[in-house]
C-alpha cells in the first residue's frame with residue numbers, strides 16, 4: 127500500500143480515513159456507521175478507533191472494518207449528554223484527565239497517517255481536534271445531534287456551535303433539522319438502511335387484533351410515557367388493540383421506565399402493554415406492528431426507526447418535529463406526507479393519529495407502500511456512502 131503524505135491525499139490511491147467514536151455501545155449514530163461502512167467503495171480505506179470496548183466492535187468487524195480500542199477513562203466515556211452541562215467544576219477537574227488520553231490518541235493517530243480524521247460523536251468531535259492537527263489530517267465532524275438548547279445544556283451547545291466553525295474542515299449532518307442548529311456550512315448525509323432491512327415479500331393484510339408498536343431506547347426523549355397515555359384514548363375506540371414497547375432503558379433512564387410502567391397501571395392500560403425488551407434486529411418486531419409510533423416529544427435529529435418501518439411497509443405515526451418531518455415528507459409529485467404526523471408532546475393528538483390509522487387499514491397500507499418506495503430511493507446506505515465519500519475526498523485535497 128502507498129504510504130500517506132500528511133496534509134493531502136495522493137491521486138490514485140484510496141483516501142485514508144480514521145473514524146473516531148467515544149463509545150463501543152450500539153447507539154443510533156453507531157448503527158448508522160456500521161451501515162455506512164458496509165457499502166463503502168474501494169476509493170476509501172477506513173479504519174475505526176473507539177475510546178471504549180463494546181458490541182460495536184464485532185459489528186464493525188463484520189462490516190469489514192479494521193477496528194481498535196484505545197480506552198478512555200470509563201467515567202468520561204459514559205457521561206451522558208445532559209450530565210455534560212450539570213457537572214460544572216467537577217467536570218472541569220476531570221477534564222484534566224483527558225490530557226494523557228489526548229496525548230496517547232495523538233501519537234496513535236499520527237502513526238496511522240490518515241488523510242482524514244472523521245469523528246462521529248460529540249465527545250469524539252472535541253477529543254479529535256488536537257490529534258487531527260498533530261497528524262496534519264483533515265478533520266471531518268459527523269454530527270448526529272441537534273446542537274440546540276432543547277437537546278443539550280445551553281453552554282455546551284453554544285461552545286459546540288462556535289467550535290464547529292473553527293476546527294473541522296468539513297461538517298456532515300444527519301438531517302436538515304440538525305444542519306439548521308449549526309451556524310456554518312454542512313453537508314446532509316441521511317443515515318441509510320441496509321439492503322437486508324427491506325421487506326420484499328409484501329405485507330400480509332391484518333386480520334387480527336391491532337398491534338401498536340414502538341421501537342427505541344426507553345427514554346424521556348423517545349416518548350414511551352406519551353404512548354402509554356395515548357393508549358387510553360386509542361383503547362376507547364379500538365378495545366382489542368395491544369401496545370408493544372420494544373427497547374430497554376439506557377443512559378440512566380431506569381427511573382423513567384418505572385414511571386412509564388406506573389402510569390400504565392394508573393391508567394388501567396397495563397394489561398394491554400407488552401414490554402418486549404431490547405432486540406438486535408427490529409425487523410421481525412416491525413413486521414408484527416399495524417402501526418409504528420415515533421412519539422419523541424423533543425425534535426429527533428433524524429430517527430432511523432421511522433425509515434426502518436417504512437422499508438418494511440409498516441404505517442407510521444410520528445411527531446411533527448426534527449428530522450422525522452424530512453423523512454416523512456412527500457414528493458414534488460405528491461406532497462402528502464408519507465405517515466400520520468401528530469403534535470409533539472400532545473397525547474390527544476397522538477391518540478387521534480393512531481386511531482385514524484387503525485380505523486382505515488386499507489388507506490394506511492396504501493400509504494405505507496408508497497412510503498416504502500420513497501424511502502428506498504431516498505435513504506439507501508449506498509447513497510449515504512456516496513455523499514460521505516465525496517466529503518472525504520474534498521477534505522483530503524491538499525489545502526490551498
Ligand code: GLC
Pocket residue numbers: 153154155158270271300317426427428429430431
Ligand atoms: C442519533 C440521533 C438520531 C439519529 C441517529 C443517526 O442517535 O439521536 O436521531 O437517527 O443519530 O444519525
